[in-house]
Amino acid sequence: MRDRFDGVQVFVEAVEAGGFAKAAERLSLTRSAVGKAIARLEERLGVRLFHRTTRTQSLTEDGQQYYERCVRAIEELRAGESLLESGRREVVGKLRVSLPVLFGRYCAAPILRAYARQHERLELELSFSDRQIDLIADGFDLAVRNGVLGNGTALHARRLVSPRKALCASPAYLAARGEPHSLADLPEHDTLVYWRNDYGLTWQLPDATGALIDLSVTSR
Incomplete structure (x- = not known):
């Protein structure tokens, strides 16, 4: 796949620079290297891209069509890079x-x-x-x-x-049912229990030593 794009940048630069010599200056290549890259591209495509004389190079009809498509492809690549760059910033x-x-x-x-x-x-x-x-x-x-x-x-x-969690009861409930004095009293009381996946979760409360224990309570 990489070989299919070899020479494309050199070709576009030669067109936009107006000649192989100026393209060579922009790309930091020799004029001979630019000419050989264009020749390899023409050989692979099977068409002539430039009319060449000893002093000038001008695009053939095939070269003009290929250049227009290359420019659109390069613009798409640049737009894609800009999009990725903006995504990194925003x-x-x-x-x-x-x-x-x-x-x-x-x-x-x-x-x-x-x-x-x-x-x-x-x-x-x-x-x-x-x-x-x-x-x-x-x-x-x-x-x-x-x-x-x-x-x-x-x-x-x-x-x-x-x-942080707190254990609470309404004054009306405590007046009716009495106040629990230890963890052992809680299963005798009506409680609110959080349910997950169709079963009620146990309460986790600290015992006299401060260690958390699971306590099964009765929910209504």
């Missing part, structure tokens, strides 16, 4: 993010919206869900989740925050 494109419902709406979404305002060419798509997802199969670039990832994941993960 955030461009769509970013699909999956977020837990509460944490996503109240904590992450304001940060992401502020980021999107700084980058006008960024298209932000947020999906709020607590279910576990497959980032690749579901087409997400990034996901934020609560809890432990598990051993089976091959994804790159980073801890964002370690939220």
Whole structure:
């Protein structure tokens, strides 16, 4: 494939410079090297690109057509390079993010919206869900989740925050059911439990030594 483009730059430069000698100066080559590159290109294409005299070179009809197409191809390459350069300097494109419902709406979404305002060419798509997802199969670039990832994941993960939790009860409930005095009392009380994948998660609470233990409670 590379051989198919050999000599193209030299050919375009010879046309735009108005001759082999000036093209050689621009490309830091000898006039002989420019002439040989053009000759090899003509041989490969099977056409004559230049009318040559001892003093001038002018394009043939085939040479003119080939030059116009070469220029368009070079412009496309330059446009592609400019696009990549702008992409390195500017955030461009769509970013699909999956977020837990509460944490996503109240904590992450304001940060992401502020980021999107700084980058006008960024298209932000947020999906709020607590279910576990497959980032690749579901087409997400990034996901934020609560809890432990598990051993089976091959994804790159980073801890964002370690939220603090509090154990609360309404005064009306405590008046009706009494106040628990130890962890052992909690399974006898009605509680609110976070459910994931069709089962209720245990509560993690510190024992007398401060170590976290899993406590199964009754949810209503």
